Amino acid sequence: xxxxxxxxxxxxxxxxxxxxxxxxxxxxxxxxxxxxxxxxxxxxxxxxxxxxxxxxxxxxxxxxxxxxxxxxxxxxxxxxxxxxxxxxxxxxxxxxxxxxxxxxxxxxxxxxxxxxxxxxxxxxxxxxxxxxxxxxxxxxxxxxxxxxxxxxxxxxxxxxxxxxxxxxxxxxxxxxxxxxxxxxxxxxxxxxxxxxxxxxxxxxxxxxxxxxxxxxxxxxxxxxxxxxxxxxxxxxxxxxxxxxxxxxxxxxxxxxxxxxxxxxxxxxxxxxxxxxxx
Amino acid sequence: xxxxxxxxxxxxxxxxxxxxxxxxxxxxxxxxxxxxxxxxxxxxxxxxxxxxxxxxxxxxxxxxxxxxxxxxxxxxxxxxxxxxxxxxxxxxxxxxxxxxxxxxxxxxxxxxxxxxxxxxxxxxxxxxxxxxxxxxxxxxxxxxxxxxxxxxxxxxxxxxxxxxxxxxxxxxxxxxxxxxxxxxxxxxxxxxxxxxxxxxxxxxxxxxxxxxxxxxxxxxxxxxxxxxxxxxxxxxxxxxxxxxxxxxxxxxxxxxxxxxxxxxxxxxxxxxxxxxxxxxxxxxxxxxxxxxxxxxxxxxxxxxxxxxxxxxxxxxxxxxxxxxxxxxxxxxxxxxxxxxxxxxxxxxxxxxxxxxxxxxxxxxxxxxxxxxxxxxxxxxxxxx
Amino acid sequence: xxxxxxxxxxxxxxxxxxxxxxxxxxxxxxxxxxxxxxxxxxxxxxxxxxxxxxxxxxxxxxxxxxxxxxxxxxxxxxxxxxxxxxxxxxxxxxxxxxxxxxxxxxxxxxxxxxxxxxxxxxxxxxxxxxxxxxxxxxxxxxxxxxxxxxxxxxxxxxxxxxxxxxxxxxxxxxxxxxxxxxxxxxxxxxxxxxxxxxxxxxxxxxxxxxxxxxxxxxxxxxxxxxxxxxxxxxxxxxxxxxxxxxxxxxxxxxxxxxxxxxxxxxxxxxxxxxxxxxxxxxxxx
Numbered sequence: 001x002x003x004x005x006x007x008x009x010x011x012x013x014x015x016x017x018x019x020x021x022x023x024x025x026x027x028x029x030x031x032x033x034x035x036x037x038x039x040x041x042x043x044x045x046x047x048x049x050x051x052x053x054x055x056x057x058x059x060x061x062x063x064x065x066x067x068x069x070x071x072x073x074x075x076x077x078x079x080x081x082x083x084x085x086x087x088x089x090x091x092x093x094x095x096x097x098x099x100x101x102x103x104x105x106x107x108x109x110x111x112x113x114x115x116x117x118x119x120x121x122x123x124x125x126x127x128x129x130x131x132x133x134x135x136x137x138x139x140x141x142x143x144x145x146x147x148x149x150x151x152x153x154x155x156x157x158x159x160x161x162x163x164x165x166x167x168x169x170x171x172x173x174x175x176x177x178x179x180x181x182x183x184x185x186x187x188x189x190x191x192x193x194x195x196x197x198x199x200x201x202x203x204x205x206x207x208x209x210x211x212x213x214x215x216x217x218x219x220x221x222x223x224x225x226x227x228x229x230x231x232x233x234x235x236x237x238x239x240x241x242x243x244x245x246x247x248x249x250x251x252x253x254x255x256x257x258x259x260x261x262x263x264x265x266x267x268x269x270x271x272x273x274x275x276x277x278x
Numbered sequence: 279x280x281x282x283x284x285x286x287x288x289x290x291x292x293x294x295x296x297x298x299x300x301x302x303x304x305x306x307x308x309x310x311x312x313x314x315x316x317x318x319x320x321x322x323x324x325x326x327x328x329x330x331x332x333x334x335x336x337x338x339x340x341x342x343x344x345x346x347x348x349x350x351x352x353x354x355x356x357x358x359x360x361x362x363x364x365x366x367x368x369x370x371x372x373x374x375x376x377x378x379x380x381x382x383x384x385x386x387x388x389x390x391x392x393x394x395x396x397x398x399x400x401x402x403x404x405x406x407x408x409x410x411x412x413x414x415x416x417x418x419x420x421x422x423x424x425x426x427x428x429x430x431x432x433x434x435x436x437x438x439x440x441x442x443x444x445x446x447x448x449x450x451x452x453x454x455x456x457x458x459x460x461x462x463x464x465x466x467x468x469x470x471x472x473x474x475x476x477x478x479x480x481x482x483x484x485x486x487x488x489x490x491x492x493x494x495x496x497x498x499x500x501x502x503x504x505x506x507x508x509x510x511x512x513x514x515x516x517x518x519x520x521x522x523x524x525x526x527x528x529x530x531x532x533x534x535x536x537x538x539x540x541x542x543x544x545x546x547x548x549x550x551x552x553x554x555x556x557x558x559x560x561x562x563x564x565x566x567x568x569x570x571x572x573x574x575x576x577x578x579x580x581x582x583x584x585x586x587x588x589x590x591x592x593x594x595x596x597x598x599x600x601x602x603x604x605x606x607x608x609x610x611x612x613x614x615x616x617x618x619x620x621x622x623x624x625x626x627x628x629x630x631x632x633x634x635x636x637x638x639x640x641x642x643x644x645x646x647x648x649x650x651x652x653x654x655x656x657x658x659x660x661x662x
Numbered sequence: 663x664x665x666x667x668x669x670x671x672x673x674x675x676x677x678x679x680x681x682x683x684x685x686x687x688x689x690x691x692x693x694x695x696x697x698x699x700x701x702x703x704x705x706x707x708x709x710x711x712x713x714x715x716x717x718x719x720x721x722x723x724x725x726x727x728x729x730x731x732x733x734x735x736x737x738x739x740x741x742x743x744x745x746x747x748x749x750x751x752x753x754x755x756x757x758x759x760x761x762x763x764x765x766x767x768x769x770x771x772x773x774x775x776x777x778x779x780x781x782x783x784x785x786x787x788x789x790x791x792x793x794x795x796x797x798x799x800x801x802x803x804x805x806x807x808x809x810x811x812x813x814x815x816x817x818x819x820x821x822x823x824x825x826x827x828x829x830x831x832x833x834x835x836x837x838x839x840x841x842x843x844x845x846x847x848x849x850x851x852x853x854x855x856x857x858x859x860x861x862x863x864x865x866x867x868x869x870x871x872x873x874x875x876x877x878x879x880x881x882x883x884x885x886x887x888x889x890x891x892x893x894x895x896x897x898x899x900x901x902x903x904x905x906x907x908x909x910x911x912x913x914x915x916x917x918x919x920x921x922x923x924x925x926x927x928x929x930x931x932x933x934x935x936x937x938x939x940x941x942x943x944x945x946x947x
Contacts, residue, residue: 015760016768019753023775023832026825029798030790031782037793057657064661086691089684101934104883105927106699107834108891113923116528117702120709124472124521125533127705136472140522151699159884160837163877167845198841205837208780215894222479222522224515226661229783230479236785237898239380239403239484240649245789252786259781260774267770274844352914375897376910386900389792392799395817395900528916532709551915556714 037249049250057226058247062254064226065211068142072149073207077199079150080157080206087158088165100162103155110152111215118148119220140221148216153206160205164198196273204266208259228255319584323436324420325592328585331422334592335367337585344371344586347386347397348378352547354442355606362602363593369586380406380484387415387578398587400576403484405649407438407574408642416576419588421595426615430639431572441594442543442608443572445563445633446485446492449545451536452558459537461565462496462510466517474514475521475535477544481653483524488569489539490656491640491648496567501640504648505655512659520660531555542631546607561631570637572611597621607631703924710921722921726911735907736929741819742903743889746827747882750835753828755878758839759870762848776836779829784894791826792899817901826895831888835881842877883934890930 041048052058087099121128122139129138138144168191176186214229223230228251235241235248317328319337328334338344344363351357353376360371375382380402387410390396402410410416411433418435431440448465450458455473459465465474480486494500494507514520523529525538530552538545545561552559575594581587593599600610604626616622640648711718726732754776761768779787795811802808814821848870855869871878893905902910908926912919 013760013765013768016757016765016772019757020775022753022825023829027779027787027829029794030787033793033797034782034786034790037789057654060657060661082691083695086688086695090688097935097938100880101883101938102699102931104880104887104934105891105931107884108887109927111893112526113706113920115523116532116920116923117706119523119529119534120532120705121702123523123532123534125536127708128701136518137521151702154695154698156834159834159880160841163838163841163845163880166876167841197844201837201840204777205780205833208777208833211781212783214783214785218479218482219524219526220522222476222524223481223657223660224522226657229785231481231657232783233785234479234481234653236789237379237381237385238482239406240481240487241653242381242405242409242646242649244653249786249789252782255781255783255786256778259777263774263777267773270773350914373910374900374902375906378897382898385789385792385898389796390815390900391796393812393815395815526916526919527914528709528920531916554715555916 034249034252037246038253039250040246049246050253052247053250053254058228058231058251061226061228061231062251062258064142065228065255066258068146068149068225068227069207069210071146072153072210073203075146076150076153076157076206076210077203080154080202081161081195081199083154084158084161084165088162100159103158106155107152107159110213112219114148114151115216115219117151118144122147140224142225145217145221145225148220149210149213152213153210156206156209157202160202161195161198164195168194193273197270200266200270200273204262207262211255211259319588320417320579320581322584322588323418324424325422325588331592334585334589338369338583338589339367341583341586342369344369344583344590345374345396345398346371346590347374347400348376348380348383349373349401350376352551353606354444354543354603354608355547358605359594359599359602362598363590366593367589369589379482384410384415387580391580394582396578396580396582398578398581398583399590400578401441402438402574402576404440404571404574405642405645407433407576410576411437415579417579417581417584419577419591421591423595423612423615427595427611428614431611438574438576439591439595440572440611441575442600442603442606442610443570444541444543444608445631445637446488446567446569447540447542447545447561447563447631449538449540449548450560450562451530451533451552452560453556454533454536458560458562459564460562462493462567465514465519465537468517468519470519470537472518472521473536474519475523475525475529475538477538477540478524479522479656481656484571485541485544486539487649487652488541488571490652492564492567492569494567494648495569496564501638501644502647504651508652508655508659515660522660527551530559531557541608543606543608546629546631563631563633568633568635568637570609570639601626604630703927706920707924710917710924713917722918723925725918726908726922726925729911731902731907731911735902735904738819738902739890739904740933742823742827743886745821745824746831746889747885749824750828750831750885751878751881754832754835754839755870755874756866758836758843759848759852759866762843763852772836776832780833784830785898787826787829788895788898791822791895795822815899820899820901822899823896823901823903826899827885827889827892830892830895831885834884834888838877838881838884839874842874842880846873879938883938886934886937887930890933891926 038049039045039047087096090096118139120126122134122144123129124136172190173186176190181189212229214227214233217225217227218230218233232248232251235244317333317337322328325331325334328337346360349356349360360373363369364371374397378386383397383400383402384406386397387400416437418437420436421439424432424436427439433439448459452458455470459467459470476486476489477483478486480490490507490511491504492507493510494504497506497510499506511520521535523535525535525540527548529535530538530548542561542563545559549559549561575591577587577591595612597616600612600616601623603610604613604623607630609630613622613627617627710722711720713719758772761772795815798811799808802811851869851873852865855865860869891905893909896903897906904926908922909919912922
């Protein structure tokens with residue numbers, strides 16, 4: 001027996017309720033602690049931390065992080081989509097499995113080991129630096145760090161795009177070819193619009209992932225590239241700074257606000273690109 | 279949505295799960311364990327409170343375990359100290375997260391209050407020991423040699439006591455570098471392009487901060503003025519000599535960090551390790567910038583194993599323990615006293631990196647001011 | 663050489679050229695990707711194997727496998743991963759379905775919620791979590807929930823880690839499931855099934871899930887890989903799953919510490935491959 005439609009609206013809330021409750025408890029409570037700490041200075045409620053966190057070195061660090069994450073997200077998205085497409089259209093099932101599982105592994109790879117991989121390759125004494133004639137310290141710059149960050153960003157994009165690319169039915173390609181469309185036309189007018197929502201989602205994921213990464217940068221470039229996560233880590237866990245915890249929490253709040261801004265741009269775009277799909 | 283039977287089953291399952299892990303906190307405060315003599319180990323302030331060192335050993339053995347944190351095996355020879363302690367008293371030591379920082383240790387104490395997982399003893403940087411004592415996290419305890427520890431190196435009631443320390447030093451791969459640098463001025467030479475690294479960045483790593491402080495002393499600054507140190511590293515970066523990689527044994531072996539500014543006991547400990555890999559690692563205390571700093575020991579006030587924690591302190595400050603620090607190329611706090619009464623291991627003392635003169639120490643206010651200056655100015659200097 | 667008479671129809675040759683071109687293009691992409699990903703791995707691998715003094719040796723790897731605590735920490739991580747996968751899928755799938763089918767207005771809320779954990783650095787999250795646990799222990803002391811909060815932190819199986827991991831992995835699972843739900847026409851399928859008289863559990867288990875298999879598998883692999891490789895949260899909260907254990911055991915010995923990271927990559931990859939072949943991911947035709 002089919003139930004009356006009026007249960008539909010409540011069904012939506014009911015289905016989402018466990019997740020919402022869980023999130024409120026496990027993320028919401030720490031988030032409240034975070035906000036409380038961010039607005040406390042010397043034991044009293046205050047806006048000082050937030051004001052400090054948007055000035056001078058902290059602001060440079062925040063903007064540096066945003067710049068790096070944006071560069072990594074956009075380039076990772078493009079390169080990842082190409083790789084995902086190559087994987088998905090390959091004839092060898094084993095290759096597809098191997099690459100997709102490897103992507104799963106590498107998407108979560110980072111920290112000191114990743115830094116070492118690249119120090120060993122492109123560092124001042126790296127195996128490739130000599131033959132390639134790299135200038136000293138080339139890896140320890142903004143662009144060097146971006147190249148390293150792609151190591152986990154591209155696999156992440158592959159993982160996001162592979163299911164989406166799977167959804168491109170070959171019949172569409174054939175139909176397009178039969179109507180006389182070139183490959184370029186197919187991509188521009190058929191495939192990309194279908195893939196756009198997933199791609200946008202991937203960009204956001206890559207941005208967030210690069211934005212909150214820190215251990216690799218810490219082991220490799222120290223503070224040569226200004227990043228907000230390094231500042232947060234120095235304040236919350238370290239052997240030097242005491243009493244800077246609340247500024248770190250204010251910086252984290254800034255990061256959340258930045259994420260909010262990204263979402264504010266992304267959500268309407270998402271709605272527009274997926275409008276015709278539903 | 280679900281059948282009534284399924285719904286009931288779900289509710290029953292949830293209730294069982296919830297009640298399985300239920301129960302209010304034990305009403306009374308933690309009274310601490312009492313040994314057969316009726317001594318409360320958690321409030322004992324010296325071995326005498328136990329009725330003598332033997333009774334302390336007995337009480338500790340009864341507890342059977344000691345929980346330590348942030349003690350890397352090759353940092354001031356802690357690996358051997360842990361081994362010897364376990365062998366001598368039969369108390370199992372659980373060494374957690376060796377690469378934790380002082381802030382992590384304090385957080386662990388605060389977060390795990392009342393749990394068995396809390397750390398018993400802490401090895402902290404000076405400022406952290408001071409702030410932790412101020413927050414009431416430590417238990418006062420005077421080891422047997424307490425009176426022989428110099429005045430400025432301990433908290434009067436024994437809340438924290440300095441245990442070992444070292445000078446900022448410059449380590450160098452003598453096979454890859456023709457002339458090893460012996461001063462901060464040397465580091466600016468063009469032949470060291472891309473080779474001068476530190477053990478992390480100064481806003482986070484204690485030895486790197488000390489490196490900047492020492493650079494300040496070497497370039498006309500003082501304990502009150504760390505700016506010349508920051509300027510020095512800016513010069514170093516502009517010259518292309520600064521390598522931002524965090525020195526680890528792996529990066530030394532790979533040849534990436536051929537010169538490393540670090541505590542002398544760390545650099546000296548690399549030497550035998552690297553000799554096996556064909557690297558000749560030399561250590562020099564810079565002639566123009568000498569900065570000496572000590573680390574401090576403290577006992578967690580709510581230590582799950584209070585007697586074992588106090589026995590650990592006694593062991594570290596015994597001649598045996600202090601000589602083991604010496605073996606790790608660290609300068610133990612009782613070194614002057616032990617040299618005077620002959621309990622020091624002369625061979626080990628002779629192996630310490632050579633330094634001239636006596637060290638001077640900044641006050642905690644000077645250090646805090648320096649840290650604030652560094653936090654404000656380091657980024658701009660080094661990333662510009 | 664046979665000359666073309668110009669009478670051959672153009673069509674048969676047209677598909678061949680694009681296919682060949684596509685193959686070349688794929689080859690180039692794979693070659694570049696292989697270079698970018700495998701050269702650093704190879705450089706580090708070579709570093710772990712070769713010492714000027716001793717020549718090539720696999721000693722670091724043998725040492726790791728034989729070290730005490732290998733099985734214990736790996737099993738703990740696997741258990742945590744299994745629990746995380748179960749919880750996150752149980753929470754996320756019904757929620758996403760419900761939002762997609764009934765309450766599209768909740769969609770932006772879901773998007774924001776599921777991207778928020780991504781931008782909070784793990785250090786901050788742990789700081790907040792630790793503060794909450796501390797405050798919770800104090801506040802809940804007189805209530806029956808005190809033991810719950812302590813049990814949740816039990817080192818034998820730290821449920822608090824499962825909870826933290828579910829939050830950390832939510833953005834990735836959301837993206838995967840979202841992409842998957844997008845490619846299958848959920849609304850029509852569900853409506854059709856409901857009209858034919860299927861109950862909700864039936865719809866969920868026998869209609870939606872089979873169609874979502876690639877996305878579910880992808881989400882599970884991401885979770886498995888994340889949990890097995892997660893270091894910051896576990897070490898700051900004081901537990902020793904696999905990733906924390908390998909850092910502890912390698913101490914500060916250069917080759918061993920790099921070897922453990924390579925070995926852990928390999929182990930996780932093999933585990934993922936095993937899981938994927940066992941559960942037979944279907945390729946959409």
